[in-house]
Amino acid sequence: MMIFSPEKPKENWWTKLLSRLLGTKPAIQESVKESNPFLERTIENWLNSANEMGYLMPFSQLLLSEEFSICHTSRQNAFEQGKDVVALDKHGSSHAFQLKGGNITHSRWLKEVKGEIEELIDLAIEHPSVSKGSKHKSYLVTNGELEDTVRVAIDNLNSNKWKENPLEVITYGQLLRGFVALSNTFVPQKVGNYKTFLDLYFSNGGGLIDERIFSDFIADVLRLKEDGLFKEERRRNVAAAVLYTSYILAPFKKENNHIAIIQILTLLGSHIMAVAEKFSLPEKYWEESFKIIQDEIFLTGGRLQEEITNDGLVTLVNSMWDGEIGSYRRHLAVSYLFSFKLAQLFEKNTLWNNAVNDAFFVKLKDSMKLWGEGAIYSLIVCFLYVNRALSKKEDDRAFSPLFTALEAVLKFNSPDSKFGLLSPYYGITFAIKRRYGQLEEPLDEKFTGRSFLIRSLIDLLARHSRRLELEKYWRAITHIAQDKFIPEELWQHFTWHCDKGDNQSEFSNQTQSWIELVKNANAIDFDSIPKTIQTHLSFLPLFLLVYPHRINSNYIKFLDETVKNA
Amino acid sequence: MIIDFPKIKENLHKGMEIFLRQEINRKAPFAATIGKHFFHEGDKSSYETVDREKKALDFKRGESQFTVTRDEMNKLTIKDIIQKVQGIAEDMAGQIERNLFQTMNETIEKSGNTIPGNPPFSPEAFLKGLEMVEIDFDEDDRNKPQLPTLVMHPDLAKKAKEQEANMTAEEKKAFDEKMKAMIDKKYDDFLTREAKRKLVD
Numbered sequence: 001m002m003i004f005s006p007e008k009p010k011e012n013w014w015t016k017l018l019s020r021l022l023g024t025k026p027a028i029q030e031s032v033k034e035s036n037p038f039l040e041r042t043i044e045n046w047l048n049s050a051n052e053m054g055y056l057m058p059f060s061q062l063l064l065s066e067e068f069s070i071c072h073t074s075r076q077n078a079f080e081q082g083k084d085v086v087a088l089d090k091h092g093s094s095h096a097f098q099l100k101g102g103n104i105t106h107s108r109w110l111k112e113v114k115g116e117i118e119e120l121i122d123l124a125i126e127h128p129s130v131s132k133g134s135k136h137k138s139y140l141v142t143n144g145e146l147e148d149t150v151r152v153a154i155d156n157l158n159s160n161k162w163k164e165n166p167l168e169v170i171t172y173g174q175l176l177r178g179f180v181a182l183s184n185t186f187v188p189q190k191v192g193n194y195k196t197f198l199d200l201y202f203s204n205g206g207g208l209i210d211e212r213i214f215s216d217f218i219a220d221v222l223r224l225k226e227d228g229l230f231k232e233e234r235r236r237n238v239a240a241a242v243l244y245t246s247y248i249l250a251p252f253k254k255e256n257n258h259i260a261i262i263q264i265l266t267l268l269g270s271h272i273m274a275v276a277e278k279f280s281l282p283e284k285y286w287e288e289s290f291k292i293i294q295d296e297i298f299l300t301g302g303r304l305q306e307e308i309t310n311d312g313l314v315t316l317v318n319s320m321w322d323g324e325i326g327s328y329r330r331h332l333a334v335s336y337l338f339s340f341k342l343a344q345l346f347e348k349n350t351l352w353n354n355a356v357n358d359a360f361f362v363k364l365k366d367s368m369k370l371w372g373e374g375a376i377y378s379l380i381v382c383f384l385y386v387n388r389a390l391s392k393k394e395d396d397r398a399f400s401p402l403f404t405a406l407e408a409v410l411k412f413n414s415p416d417s418k419f420g421l422l423s424p425y426y427g428i429t430f431a432i433k434r435r436y437g438q439l440e441e442p443l444d445e446k447f448t449g450r451s452f453l454i455r456s457l458i459d460l461l462a463r464h465s466r467r468l469e470l471e472k473y474w475r476a477i478t479h480i481a482q483d484k485f486i487p488e489e490l491w492q493h494f495t496w497h498c499d500k501g502d503n504q505s506e507f508s509n510q511t512q513s514w515i516e517l518v519k520n521a522n523a524i525d526f527d528s529i530p531k532t533i534q535t536h537l538s539f540l541p542l543f544l545l546v547y548p549h550r551i552n553s554n555y556i557k558f559l560d561e562t563v564k565n566a
Numbered sequence: 567m568i569i570d571f572p573k574i575k576e577n578l579h580k581g582m583e584i585f586l587r588q589e590i591n592r593k594a595p596f597a598a599t600i601g602k603h604f605f606h607e608g609d610k611s612s613y614e615t616v617d618r619e620k621k622a623l624d625f626k627r628g629e630s631q632f633t634v635t636r637d638e639m640n641k642l643t644i645k646d647i648i649q650k651v652q653g654i655a656e657d658m659a660g661q662i663e664r665n666l667f668q669t670m671n672e673t674i675e676k677s678g679n680t681i682p683g684n685p686p687f688s689p690e691a692f693l694k695g696l697e698m699v700e701i702d703f704d705e706d707d708r709n710k711p712q713l714p715t716l717v718m719h720p721d722l723a724k725k726a727k728e729q730e731a732n733m734t735a736e737e738k739k740a741f742d743e744k745m746k747a748m749i750d751k752k753y754d755d756f757l758t759r760e761a762k763r764k765l766v767d
Binding site: 488 | 620
């Protein structure tokens with residue numbers, strides 16, 4: 001068992017573990033520059049209230065920061081051979097960790113934990129990165145404490161039955177020190193930073209996060225505006241960003257708010273991509289952190305699907321206002337679900353099409369709400385998913401979301417219309433506030449006569465040979481200006497707001513050759529899509545969902561192409 | 567410091583900004599009829615005209631200010647502040663409308679879309695002007711032409727009304743017939759133009 005000495009904070013379980021296993025001085029020590037009692041209290045508060053799944057991601061990040069590489073993290077609630085995390089140290093030796101939340105009492109040890117630990121120790125790791133039959137070190141990790149009787153029991157087992165492969169134990173104090181040390185890579189320097197962090201940490205976990213506030217904060221943690229940092233510093237900044245996000249996720253995890261968790265993780269992943277793209281950071285400095293974020297997204301997506309399967313769209317009602325607000329909530333749930341299922345498809349996960357059956361579709365019926373152009377993307381992913389999953393390809397039924405979207409744009413955004421659909425710069429929260437007269441100031445922008453998403457819809461229909469329908473709509477289409485925003489540099493696609501870039505607006509040809517239209521719809525400009533997202537395709541559907549103002553026809557064509565090739 | 571009420575002041579300031587925007591709209595009636603597009607990001611913008619001509623948008627800065635001394639600040643009433651904001655709105659509205667007409671004049675002159683000889687305002691000049699612009703029709707209905715807005719100096723507007731009042735019955739009849747013929751032609755042009763909006767092989 002590892003020993004924690006409060007008198008020598010730098011000699012914690014990490015330093016001991018590493019000096020024993022790797023014979024090197026851990027990077028974490030270098031980052032312990034100064035302590036911040038407020039930050040430490042916040043981390044303490046967070047760690048005290050997290051369950052095992054609540055600290056899985058930051059624990060994985062802690063391992064990465066100590067030069068382990070993660071082979072596996074739990075993606076399901078299902079117990080996986082007692083191993084929540086499997087990691088390799090830099091010598092290639094394998095380590096398996098079982099994570100628990102809270103104190104382990106004697107009765108809990110006997111009823112729940114001991115059996116799992118036996119599996120953790122006895123069952124060999126089955127993973128392509130681990131040589132068959134090789135031995136692994138086993139760890140019981142808890143953010144609580146062990147009762148003395150449990151400690152004695154483990155000591156006894158380590159001296160006898162588990163002598164060949166003794167169990168190491170990591171408890172609350174050791175975890176806390178590890179998280180504090182790594183978090184100190186970014187200590188909020190400005191009061192504003194710290195206030196933002198606390199505001200986010202104590203926010204109401206039932207809603208969505210304010211994207212702009214979180215993005216500004218996480219860009220600071222990642223030091224996105226600072227040039228001239230060493231690559232190792234960038235790696236540590238990425239690690240700190242993962243940890244801070246884990247703290248911020250706490251209120252949302254407490255509420256099991258899967259949608260906001262995916263939203264926040266997507267914002268985090270996007271900002272890490274911004275760093276990678278901007279500074280041409282080799283994958284080895286960010287890829288593994290990014291992977292644990294994706295693992296957490298997939299884990300959460302699975303839970304969202306489970307909730308919907310268990311009639312979550314019906315049982316969501318928690319106030320008399322849900323007759324009105326419920327439709328927006330259902331819309332978000334279904335939008336995130338379809339984007340997650342496409343992400344699974346791109347990841348070649350065999351579960352990707354398990355949402356395609358009549359019983360499930362009945363649950364989703366009437367769950368889409370066209371509250372603005374930002375909602376059109378949800379109809380696009382619904383089409384892409386259903387069209388790919390149905391046994392009969394290009395089935396007319398699959399196209400109905402696209403026609404609904406196009407007809408709505410042509411009706412509401414025509415130059416003669418009184419009310420246009422909100423542009424993608426206005427999110428669902430704004431749309432709800434506007435609908436119920438809660439805007440702080442009147443909206444003075446006009447949306448008629450133009451559309452950000454119409455080009456994407458036209459190109460999708462052309463790519464899928466829907467000439468007849470486009471012929472019917474073409475005259476109306478030519479009256480609507482097609483808007484888009486192109487950030488000046490590719491890395492800026494991942495930032496929430498861009499100071500530099502070009503707002504472009506153009507019309508379709510009045511007389512348009514079908515052949516030419518199809519040709520253009522099939523041409524994808526890969527140079528205009530950041531390389532990082534081209535190499536991490538499963539992130540694409542969620543990135544576009546969370547960043548609707550970055551959607552343009554080129555992205556949608558690329559998404560469609562990726563679905564075709566998946 | 568002596569205790570303050572920053573949140574209330576912040577809300578008053580927000581309210582003042584909303585009032586300022588409303589006043590600008592009121593004092594710049596022509597600009598207020600044109601829909602506003604916000605550029606939420608970026609530093610450049612380009613657009614296409616209905617004739618599919620690509621143009622870069624030149625952002626023009628509009629600003630105004632008022633100054634108050636510390637001594638004045640202590641005595642300003644809400645009425646005084648409203649007056650000052652109205653002054654700013656007047657100034658801003660003037661800048662916006664002037665810029666708008668200047669840009670329109672430049673564009674019109676560049677495209678040669680001015681009435682040859684720049685004749686004084688008259689029923690003939692009015693018809694000539696209408697002849698030179700495209701007219702669309704609501705719901706494809708000949709009786710619902712989207713006629714352009716006529717902007718003129720109040721003196722000229724008064725004169726135009728006098729001209730109309732002084733027209734004889736024959737002159738009025740002749741004008742109405744010319745107007746009807748022109749709208750008929752515009753309607754034909756509109757149908758021809760709209761018929762071009764289609765997908766072909």
